[in-house]
Amino acid sequence: MPTTTASAVCTTVGNNILLRLTSGERDVKLKALRELKNQIIGNRTKKLSFLKLGAVPAVAGILSDAVSAVDVADNDENDRIVKDIIVQSAAVLGSFACGFEAGVRAVLDAGADILIQRGCLVEEMPLLKSYMEVVDAGARSLKMIYQSKMAPKYDFLQEENMEFLLSLLNNESENVSGLGASIISHSCKTSLEQKLLFDAGVLKRLTSLLGGSLIQRDASLESIATIFKNNPEVVSQFVGPDTGRTLSCIIEIVKDRFARTRLLASLCLIVIRNASPCYLQDVGIKTKLINNLLELLDDPGRVGDEASFAFSSLIAEKEDMQKLAFEVNGVDKLYNHLQKGSLHPRRFEGILLALADMCSKLECCRSRCLSLQVLKLVVDALAHDSSDVRSAACMCLRSVSRSIKFIQNLSAGSFMNETIVIPLVRLLDDTSTAVQVAALGAISNIVVDFTTRRSTFIRLGGVKLLVQLSKSMDSTIRLNALRALRNLIFLAEDKCKEEIFMELTASLLASLICDPEPSVQEQALALVRNLVDGRINSVEYIFAEDGIILDAVGRQLRIASKAEIEIQGMYVLGNVATGKESHKEAVMDQLLLRAENKAQSCIIKFLQSNDSRLRTAAVWAVLNLTCSSSPGSSGRLVKLHDAGIVSHVKNMVNDPCLDVKLRVKTALEQFNSFDDSLASTSCLQFLTVRAVGELSHVVDPSSKEEESIANYFRFSMKKNKKKKSTRTVKFCFDVPADSL
Amino acid sequence: MPVRVAESSAPSQVSGAHSEESSPPICSLLTVGQAFSGTQNVSNLQKEEAWRVNVRIQGCDLEHGYLCGTMEALNVPMADTPVVTFWEGEIVDAKNYTFYTGKWEATPEDDIRHWTKFPSFAPLLSRVEADGGKSLDLSNYPYIFMRWKEQYFVNVGTDCGLTIAGFYYVCFSCSDGSINGFYYDPNSSPFQKLELKCANEGRSGFSFSSYELQ
Numbered sequence: 001m002p003t004t005t006a007s008a009v010c011t012t013v014g015n016n017i018l019l020r021l022t023s024g025e026r027d028v029k030l031k032a033l034r035e036l037k038n039q040i041i042g043n044r045t046k047k048l049s050f051l052k053l054g055a056v057p058a059v060a061g062i063l064s065d066a067v068s069a070v071d072v073a074d075n076d077e078n079d080r081i082v083k084d085i086i087v088q089s090a091a092v093l094g095s096f097a098c099g100f101e102a103g104v105r106a107v108l109d110a111g112a113d114i115l116i117q118r119g120c121l122v123e124e125m126p127l128l129k130s131y132m133e134v135v136d137a138g139a140r141s142l143k144m145i146y147q148s149k150m151a152p153k154y155d156f157l158q159e160e161n162m163e164f165l166l167s168l169l170n171n172e173s174e175n176v177s178g179l180g181a182s183i184i185s186h187s188c189k190t191s192l193e194q195k196l197l198f199d200a201g202v203l204k205r206l207t208s209l210l211g212g213s214l215i216q217r218d219a220s221l222e223s224i225a226t227i228f229k230n231n232p233e234v235v236s237q238f239v240g241p242d243t244g245r246t247l248s249c250i251i252e253i254v255k256d257r258f259a260r261t262r263l264l265a266s267l268c269l270i271v272i273r274n275a276s277p278c279y280l281q282d283v284g285i286k287t288k289l290i291n292n293l294l295e296l297l298d299d300p301g302r303v304g305d306e307a308s309f310a311f312s313s314l315i316a317e318k319e320d321m322q323k324l325a326f327e328v329n330g331v332d333k334l335y336n337h338l339q340k341g342s343l344h345p346r347r348f349e350g351i352l353l354a355l356a357d358m359c360s361k362l363e364c365c366r367s368r369c370l371s372l373q374v375l376k377l378v379v380d381a382l383a384h385d386s387s388d389v390r391s392a393a394c395m396c397l398r399s400v401s402r403s404i405k406f407i408q409n410l411s412a413g414s415f416m417n418e419t420i421v422i423p424l425v426r427l428l429d430d431t432s433t434a435v436q437v438a439a440l441g442a443i444s445n446i447v448v449d450f451t452t453r454r455s456t457f458i459r460l461g462g463v464k465l466l467v468q469l470s471k472s473m474d475s476t477i478r479l480n481a482l483r484a485l486r487n488l489i490f491l492a493e494d495k496c497k498e499e500i501f502m503e504l505t506a507s508l509l510a511s512l513i514c515d516p517e518p519s520v521q522e523q524a525l526a527l528v529r530n531l532v533d534g535r536i537n538s539v540e541y542i543f544a545e546d547g548i549i550l551d552a553v554g555r556q557l558r559i560a561s562k563a564e565i566e567i568q569g570m571y572v573l574g575n576v577a578t579g580k581e582s583h584k585e586a587v588m589d590q591l592l593l594r595a596e597n598k599a600q601s602c603i604i605k606f607l608q609s610n611d612s613r614l615r616t617a618a619v620w621a622v623l624n625l626t627c628s629s630s631p632g633s634s635g636r637l638v639k640l641h642d643a644g645i646v647s648h649v650k651n652m653v654n655d656p657c658l659d660v661k662l663r664v665k666t667a668l669e670q671f672n673s674f675d676d677s678l679a680s681t682s683c684l685q686f687l688t689v690r691a692v693g694e695l696s697h698v699v700d701p702s703s704k705e706e707e708s709i710a711n712y713f714r715f716s717m718k719k720n721k722k723k724k725s726t727r728t729v730k731f732c733f734d735v736p737a738d739s740l
Numbered sequence: 741m742p743v744r745v746a747e748s749s750a751p752s753q754v755s756g757a758h759s760e761e762s763s764p765p766i767c768s769l770l771t772v773g774q775a776f777s778g779t780q781n782v783s784n785l786q787k788e789e790a791w792r793v794n795v796r797i798q799g800c801d802l803e804h805g806y807l808c809g810t811m812e813a814l815n816v817p818m819a820d821t822p823v824v825t826f827w828e829g830e831i832v833d834a835k836n837y838t839f840y841t842g843k844w845e846a847t848p849e850d851d852i853r854h855w856t857k858f859p860s861f862a863p864l865l866s867r868v869e870a871d872g873g874k875s876l877d878l879s880n881y882p883y884i885f886m887r888w889k890e891q892y893f894v895n896v897g898t899d900c901g902l903t904i905a906g907f908y909y910v911c912f913s914c915s916d917g918s919i920n921g922f923y924y925d926p927n928s929s930p931f932q933k934l935e936l937k938c939a940n941e942g943r944s945g946f947s948f949s950s951y952e953l954q
Contacts, residue, residue, distance in 0.1 A: 363804075402953045404799025404808055408826055441954045448951050483952065490951040491773055491796075526950065533773065533949035536942050571948055578943035616768055624945030658880050659767050662915045 013039075014053050021058050026081045029062060033088035040095050047100050056096055056103070060110035063089040067119035087137040090116050094141025097148065104148040113145050113152065121176075122164070132173065139168070139175040146182040154187035156196050169205045174215045181206065181219035185226045194231045203227065203238070207246045214258060221253070221264035225271040235276040247272070251285065254292055259303045263310060266292050270314045283324070289314060290325045294333050297351075308334075308350030312357045319361045331358055331368040338377045345386035352381060352392035356399040366406045375400070375420070382423040387432040394427065394438035401445035420446065421457050428465040433474060440469070440480035447488040454488060454496055463488070467503045475517045482512065482523035489530040497531060497538065506545040510552040518562050525553065525568035532575045539579035542572070547586070550576070554590035558602050563611045570606060570617035577624035581632045584625055588636055591621070592643055600644060607648045612657035619663040622649055626670050634674045646671065765802065766884060769917030769938050772797050773949045776919055778936035780813065783929065791815055795919070795936060805836030807886065810894065818901050824894040825904055832885040838872035839864075841887060844907050845926050854909040854922050855885065857931065861911070886910040888921065903927075908934060 017039070020032035036055065040047045066085040093112045096103035107113060120138020145151050155161050168180030184202065188194060197203075202223075209220035228235050238246075253265035266289055273280045280286070293314065296307035315321040334355050337343075343351070355374065359365045369375065378400075381393035397420070401407055424446075427439035443466075447457055457463070466488075469481035489500055512524035528549060532539050542550045557569040577587045591601050606618040622645065626633045640646050650668065655661045765771045776795040783789055792814040799808040807829035814822045830837040839855055840848050852869065855861045860883040861868075867876050878884075890904035906925025913919075917938030922931050940946050 398954055404801075404953070405806075405828065408798070408808065445953050448953065483954065487951040487953075490949055526952075530949040530951075533947045534941075571950075574945075575947040575949075578940065578945035578947045584944075620768065620946065620948070624947075627944045630944050658882065658914065659765065662882060663768070665915065 011049070011053075014050055014055075017050075018053055018055060018058060021055075021062060026078075026085060030081060030085050030088060033059070033062070033085065033092055037088060037092045037095060040092070044100060047096055047103055051096070051102060051106055056093065056106040056112070057110045059089050059092050060107075060112040060115060063093070063112065063115055063119060067115070083131065083134055086120065086134050090120055090134075090137040090141045094137075094144045097141070098144040099147075101148060101150065104145060104150045107145060108150065108152065113142065116141050121168075135171075136173055136175045139173065139179040143175065143179045143182045146179070146186045151186055153189075154183045156188065156193045162196070162200055166200065166202070166205075169202060169209075174213045177205075177209060177212075178215045178219040181209070181216075181223040184223040185219070188223075188226050191231050191233070194227050194229075194234050197227055198234050198237065203246075207249070210246075210249050210253065214261065217253065217256075218261055218264055221250070221261070221268045224250075225264075225268040228268075228275050229271050230275055232276045235272060235279070247279070251288075254288060259296060259299045259301075262292060263296055263303050263307060266296075267310050267313075270310060274313065286321060286324055287328065290321070290330065291328055294325075294328070294330060297333065297337050305344060305347040305350060308347070308354040311354045312350070315354075316357045317360070322358055322360070322362050322365065325358060326362060326365050326368070331355070331365050331374075332372065334358065335369075335372050335374050335377075338374065345384070345389050348381065348384070349386070349388045349392040352378065352389065352396045356392070356396040359396070359399045360402065363403060363405060366400050366403055367409075369400055370406070370409060379420055379423060382427060387430070387435050390427060390430065391432070391435045391438040394424070394435065394442045397424070397442040398438070398445055401442065404448065407446065407448055418456060418460075421460060421462070425457070425460045425462050425465065428462070428469060433477065436469070437476055437480050440466075440477070440484050444480065444484035444487050447484060448490060454492065457488070458496065458499055463500055463503050467508070470504075470512065471508070475515075475520060478512070478515065479517065479520050479523060482520060482527060486523055486527040486530055489527060491534065492530075494535060494538070497534070497541075501531065501541055501544075506541075506549050510545075510548040513549070513552040513556055518560075518565060521556060521560070522562070522564045522568055525556065525565060525572055528553065529568055529571045529575055532572065536579055539576050539583050542576055543586070550586060550590065554593060557590070558593070558598070563609065563614050566602075566606055566609070567611070567614050567617050570603070570614065570621055574617060574621035574624050577621055578627075581630065584630065584632060584636065587621070587625060588639060591645075592639065603645055604643075604648050607645070607652065612655075612660055615652070615655065615657065615660045616663060619649060619652070619660060619667060622646075623663060623667050623670065626667070626674075628670055628673050637671060637674055765800065766879070767912070767914040767917075768948065769914070769946070770797065770800070770807075770884060770912055771948065772800050772951065774917070775939040775941055776917070776936040777939045778919070778934070780923070781933045781935075783932070789817075793934065793936065794939070802831070802833075805831040805833050807831060807888075811888075811890065816902070819896065821895065823896055823900065823902065825890040826892055826894055827888045827890040829886045829888045829910070832873070832878070832887070834874050834876050834878060837887070838874055839868045839885065840872045841907075844889065844924075846907075846924055850924065851909075854924060854931075857909075857922055858883075858885075858911040858920060860913070861885070882914045884912040884914060886912065910934070 017032050017036050020028050021036070023029050023032070036050065036059070040050055063086060066082050066089065069082050070079075070086075093107050093116065097107045116138045120134050121142075154165070156165070165180055165183060168176050168183070171177050171180070184197060188197060206220045206224050206227075209216040211217075212220070228238070247269075250265050250268050254262055254269070256262050256265065269280060269285075269289060290311070293307050293311040296310075297304055299307065311325075315325055334351050337347075337351050338355075355369065355378070359369060375397070378393050378396050381389055382397075384390050384393070424439050424443050427435055428443075430436050430439065443457075443462070447454060447462075463485075466481045466485050469477050470485065472478050472481070485500065485504070489497060492500070509524060509528060513521055513528070515521050515524065528542065531541050542553070553569050553572050557566060557573070560566050560569065573587045573590060577584050591603050594601065603618050603621065606614050609615055609618075622640065625640065626637050637646065649664055650671075652660060652664045653668065655664060774797045778793055779790045780793045781790050794812040794814070795809060797807065797809040799806070801807075809827060809829075810824055811827055812822045812824045813819075816823050832839055840851050852865075855868070856865060864873060864876060864881075867873055887907055888910050889907040893900065893902075893904070896902075903925070906923055906928060908921040908923050910919060910921040919934065919936040921934035921936075923934065924930075938946070
């Protein structure tokens with residue numbers, strides 16, 4: 001016997017209710033509203049089906065009519081029914097918006113938010129006593145709308161809006177004051193808005209609400225956190241006789257019996273602490289916060305899901321907090337939650353990120369993860385359905401492997417290989433860009449490996465994928481792919497380097513060196529630096545395809561203005577300068593090429609840099625070019641001198657940086673070793689000069705002296721017309737003095 | 741370097757006493773990737789012996805006074821292949837570590853006895869005896885003092901007949917990258933010397949590479 005389906009029954013009932021909503025009789029309309037409210041409350045499926053039937057615009061229409069019909073001079077009975085209709089229609093609309101984004105959208109599209117605000121609050125609030133129910137219903141509904149991200153932005157800059165907000169906050173009703181607080185939590189985003197609200201004195205009222213009902217307390221905590229978030233100025237202005245009281249009040253609430261309240265209180269304190277670290281420094285409070293959040297993880301609902309995110313914001317980037325958390329077994333507790341399995345994706349993500357933060361700086365946390373075998377669970381999460389979870393798992397792996405000691409221990413065990421590499425390589429192809437970037441981060445750490453196990457990564461096609469990603473339109477992906485390649489090439493064996501280079505190609509490398517993004521340029525140069533290090537034949541890579549890579553390096557050095565790029569570029573040239581004579585000469589050619597409108601070689605600018613790392617790199621290049629064991633060094637020294645480079649190096653003899661000073665000392669000794677070989681030509685007398693100068697010296701043009709000088713110096717000859725036998729010779733070096 | 745187990749006839753001396761590369765290195769010759777080569781004297785009363793040694797720096801975390809790398813011993817008589825170990829270093833920076841070891845069976849007297857074998861330690865002695873060197877500013881001193889402790893064998897088993905129970909007192913010269921060290925192990929011959937020079941591995945000059953842990 002065919003019977004009607006459940007959904008068909010639903011539709012029939014639904015249509016029936018909607019029909020009665022259009023009734024001219026208020027009683028019928030009111031009854032239909034109540035039935036509708038009861039149908040949809042807490043029932044997402046019913047909300048959706050009524051939505052499709054057009055319930056929201058219908059109810060919004062009813063509300064609008066009812067508000068217009070309000071007439072205090074009319075009889076009490078009508079008044080009561082109209083008021084009830086307003087209350088029920090507001091409740092229905094609020095219910096549609098509660099935790100149901102499609103409902104929020106429909107309510108906003110119908111303009112119901114403005115309707116409720118105007119109808120229930122703006123107009124009715126002055127008539128508080130009789131219309132408290134209306135005001136309350138309106139406030140409750142609006143609060144639900146404002147819990148959604150889609151709710152309209154409240155404009156605090158409008159004076160009347162601020163006044164209205166203050167009137168909400170000052171209202172006795174917990175729903176109304178709660179609405180005021182919700183509006184702040186939802187809409188206050190900028191530091192200007194935070195300041196405006198602070199200056200309007202909302203904090204005083206919010207603080208008093210901390211002692212109110214549960215709804216008021218929770219709403220107030222959220223709002224206080226919103227006003228202080230990332231705003232040290234507002235927090236510092238908070239200093240006053242009231243501060244201690246408010247802070248103590250919130251600290252007490254951390255022990256509240258309701259989990260959500262404990263979470264909100266903790267978040268509030270974290271926000272204050274992060275904005276202005278001078279507050280809440282006491283170890284006791286810090287430990288209390290940590291323990292509170294770790295306990296809140298036990299809550300099975302949304303509070304437990306969010307607790308780990310709060311924990312992360314408490315400890316992120318703060319080694320002292322991470323240490324405290326470690327001491328109360330934070331790693332173990334997070335691991336215990338991970339082990340439970342079948343976690344809600346939001347909770348899973350939060351715990352992974354919390355572990356990532358725990359392991360971001362401390363070796364003890366990483367070791368604990370290793371010994372607890374946390375990594376196995378983290379690696380499993382790399383294949384999770386949720387991209388947020390996959391991303392969080394990658395971040396956890398990246399964090400844990402941010403330590404050469406850890407990586408070494410990984411390599412010493414056998415975990416390193418396929419277990420961890422395979423799923424990570426797979427994620428390089430993920431549909432989500434965020435996951436790809438996170439995977440690249442983890443990979444770039446784990447490929448810093450000093451055994452032959454890098455070949456596992458290459459064998460699994462990792463290099464091909466990295467190279468592909470280095471051509472991405474997304475600069476973040478290009479950057480992170482290059483980081484991974486750079487680390488992969490560090491101290492790599494010849495065969496590994498060759499495979500990588502063949503995949504990359506000289507032309508791609510050259511174009512990455514000239515990438516529009518400076519950070520990409522930097523990584524490309526760092527990659528080349530590693531590429532040409534190692535066995536001496538590695539230097540040849542930079543000369544592939546007619547030396548386009550070397551040309552690109554030289555070009556970047558001449559135009560770059562960022563120290564990090566200049567440092568990497570100088571080390572590339574410095575490394576190449578440790579090769580054969582032809583390599584050194586090629587470096588010289590690059591260094592002596594002038595940039596447009598520049599009178600001097602770029603290396604002079606680097607030698608004078610404020611950044612000691614750059615000065616060091618530049619001196620190393622000079623050192624390598626004038627290495628005493630190389631036959632062409634003396635010739636290169638002359639050219640460097642003529643370019644003014646040698647004198648700049650000499651001026652650095654008292655450099656404030658020890659490393660630079662020591663390299664300069666070695667350089668000077670090296671320069672002088674060439675001068676020492678000159679000193680054997682004893683027929684000449686020299687003056688010691690500190691700078692380029694001119695010396696009149698009588699030289700017998702027929703003697704061999706000039707010839708021998710010319711072998712070591714370039715000099716300009718000016719014939720003195722008056723004394724034909726005298727030539728003015730420019731001496732360009734510090735040379736040992738014989739006599740003056 | 742691993743030494744032979746319990747072969748020494750010298751009386752055992754029992755008594756009581758990371759990348760991340762955010763700040764510039766103290767010395768560019770003590771950075772990741774740098775190689776050093778030289779010898780380790782492993783002589784005892786019975787015979788003179790020295791092993792050729794290669795060291796490479798793999799990790800450097802100045803903020804935490806941490807260093808690590810590998811050590812490879814060649815021509816080890818009882819081994820078929822070179823023996824490679826992984827070591828970790830403590831940099832004496834008066835912040836993370838002082839001149840006093842405080843572990844590994846090394847007493848303060850052992851510490852002073854070893855550090856004073858480095859000529860470059862002489863100017864620091866009085867301050868170290870006073871407070872372990874905590875008040876010293878070593879950031880501009882052209883020598884870096886470290887302790888290197890081998891953690892495990894990389895390519896051989898622990899039954900290879902060699903021990904890595906002790907540790908090295910190390911002095912590194914910032915100007916030329918030379919390394920001197922003395923091995924300390926109560927059960928081995930005292931003052932076995934490690935002497936290394938910065939190796940440029942066939943290049944004319946010094947080449948530098950780097951990595952960055954995210």
